[in-house]
Amino acid sequence: MTRTPDAWAALRAHPWRYLGSRWPWGALAYLLTTVPIGIVMLVVLLGILFVGALTAVVVVGLVVLAGIPVLAGVLGVLERARLRLVQGAPASGMSLRERLRAGRRLPVSWPEVGYAFLVAVVLWPLDALVVLAVFVSVTLILAPLLATVDTFVMLGWEVEPGPEAWLAAAIAVPALPLAAYVVGVLAVAQAALARQLLSPRDAELAQAVADLRRSRVDLVDAFETERRRIERDLHDGVQQRLVALTMTLGSAELDVPEGPGLNLVRQAHRQAEEALEELRTTVRGIHPRVLADHGLAAAVHEIADRSLVPVTVEIRLDERLPAPVETAAYFVVSEALTNVARHSGARRAQVHGWRRAGSFILAVVDDGQGGAVVDRASGSGLAGLAVRLDALGGDLRVTSPTGGPTEVRMEAPCAGN
Amino acid sequence: MRRQLSVVLAEDAALLREGLVGILERAGHEVVAAVSDAEALLAYVARELPDVVVTDIRMPPTHTDEGLRAAARIRAEHPGIAVMVLSAYVAEAYVPELLDSAPHGGVGYLLKDRVGHVREFLESLDRVAAGETVVDPQVVRQLLGRRRDDGPLARLTEREREVLALMAEGRTNGSIAQELVVSEAAVRKHVGNIFIKLRLDAGSDRRVSAVLAYLRG
Numbered sequence: 103m104t105r106t107p108d109a110w111a112a113l114r115a116h117p118w119r120y121l122g123s124r125w126p127w128g129a130l131a132y133l134l135t136t137v138p139i140g141i142v143m144l145v146v147l148l149g150i151l152f153v154g155a156l157t158a159v160v161v162v163g164l165v166v167l168a169g170i171p172v173l174a175g176v177l178g179v180l181e182r183a184r185l186r187l188v189q190g191a192p193a194s195g196m197s198l199r200e201r202l203r204a205g206r207r208l209p210v211s212w213p214e215v216g217y218a219f220l221v222a223v224v225l226w227p228l229d230a231l232v233v234l235a236v237f238v239s240v241t242l243i244l245a246p247l248l249a250t251v252d253t254f255v256m257l258g259w260e261v262e263p264g265p266e267a268w269l270a271a272a273i274a275v276p277a278l279p280l281a282a283y284v285v286g287v288l289a290v291a292q293a294a295l296a297r298q299l300l301s302p303r304d305a306e307l308a309q310a311v312a313d314l315r316r317s318r319v320d321l322v323d324a325f326e327t328e329r330r331r332i333e334r335d336l337h338d339g340v341q342q343r344l345v346a347l348t349m350t351l352g353s354a355e356l357d358v359p360e361g362p363g364l365n366l367v368r369q370a371h372r373q374a375e376e377a378l379e380e381l382r383t384t385v386r387g388i389h390p391r392v393l394a395d396h397g398l399a400a401a402v403h404e405i406a407d408r409s410l411v412p413v414t415v416e417i418r419l420d421e422r423l424p425a426p427v428e429t430a431a432y433f434v435v436s437e438a439l440t441n442v443a444r445h446s447g448a449r450r451a452q453v454h455g456w457r458r459a460g461s462f463i464l465a466v467v468d469d470g471q472g473g474a475v476v477d478r479a480s481g482s483g484l485a486g487l488a489v490r491l492d493a494l495g496g497d498l499r500v501t502s503p504t505g506g507p508t509e510v511r512m513e514a515p516c517a518g519n
Numbered sequence: 520m521r522r523q524l525s526v527v528l529a530e531d532a533a534l535l536r537e538g539l540v541g542i543l544e545r546a547g548h549e550v551v552a553a554v555s556d557a558e559a560l561l562a563y564v565a566r567e568l569p570d571v572v573v574t575d576i577r578m579p580p581t582h583t584d585e586g587l588r589a590a591a592r593i594r595a596e597h598p599g600i601a602v603m604v605l606s607a608y609v610a611e612a613y614v615p616e617l618l619d620s621a622p623h624g625g626v627g628y629l630l631k632d633r634v635g636h637v638r639e640f641l642e643s644l645d646r647v648a649a650g651e652t653v654v655d656p657q658v659v660r661q662l663l664g665r666r667r668d669d670g671p672l673a674r675l676t677e678r679e680r681e682v683l684a685l686m687a688e689g690r691t692n693g694s695i696a697q698e699l700v701v702s703e704a705a706v707r708k709h710v711g712n713i714f715i716k717l718r719l720d721a722g723s724d725r726r727v728s729a730v731l732a733y734l735r736g
Contacts, residue, residue: 342535345635349539395577395583
């Protein structure tokens, strides 16, 4: 027998399946437990309103009244959990602990407050009535038994032992399944209402996710802009000065006569050139010019040409990728090939890049010994790139079984570009 | 002994522009204009018709490859004017673009540091003005480091590749012989073999074509 996922599904199924399932009992328990909860809520709410209204003049009352949303919140937590009795799963929402931690920053949830009043004023008396009806039905069924023990009075009807008691039972028997359905429908309706009022609204959640995503992309963008600025500053400032310095030293070499003086000038020239070369390497690591000018394929070819391990490059792109994707891809290749040269013992490597269904996919494969891992905690190298790709809505995967081969594969969405 | 050249110079960094003017004038060349963007470069070239144009690759407004595009245009409109392009870094991607603009030589691609080696730089400038193709040795070395399993260069022996690389740097047979410590006759033989293996016909400037084939891989 297949299990029904919630009471509503069970209600719509074959009567035998509903009556035989656990859902009538769950619904009854739901309604039954609503009664004491509702009474407690009513008492506490009345207390708060009374005390609050009395003392409102002295401001303290306002603080007391502010307890209502807190109370509603606590009820909300309880009710979300209780939904399991009817709906199979509790509603999502903040736990009590999270709620307390969030403290005052949490805005008042008016649907929660509304639900609290609903429970206190409307729902529990209604539920009590239905539960009472069930209790009456059950008692009547037991009438033949009970009447023999003691005088049996139900709703002003003094039931005599014998035929009269059997009549009472006979009336009640068909009432039981009816009661099961009434209980079920009421519980399902009430649970749906609770979920409606207590579940965090999807639109708000979607908005929050969208905000979060945008702020992460903004961060990546800001980071990228900063890299470009640093690259430009170094390139247009320090690097130019060093080149000018080597030019001056080069001119001096022509003028200074052979001797120790000239040797020193030559030495200075050499040192200036070394500084220039170091600076150039640094600039390349920050943001390579050729990437900005000529795009990913040209820039990757350049990395491949510098690589000590022979690399074949095959990047098929009709047009430029969005800048963040391009930069991320460049650094993935750069980092992966650095690792290939340092750790893999590979004899050759391949870089493939292609578009597929609104995504750009890039794979760096080597024939080395494998065993590479991405240490996300370290935040360096490939791990940092994985985080960056994550922010772009893409991902980075490294498959590197012991013995190889190693594949570093990135995928990033680039639709509409 | 050195021919005095008239030069139009384009470089947006004032410091380097002044330095270049200084070096060129010291060598006895006449700098007829020193400008800071590609538009002014094209205007002055059209007016002055210099012997040589020396230009940075990156210039305003976009700081990408204005100098390179200006160079290609100058070559197309005034094939008699030699062009020397300066780059701040090795970027192989720029090389084919430049060489495509100059199938008959008269172009140079040098790294800016090379300018610091003043004598070398001036020699390169003279060679470009004389219609040769000069590519920075460092660029050539980088291209040399690339291994290719296919393409016409695979047919060459290691020695022939060495000779070709030196040719690409703009060396003469004599200079190549000196570098590799072989006789000039041996170099000539290698060069001949290279021409044959790359199937270069005698009609065009085979030396330049060989270098182009080499640089394109």
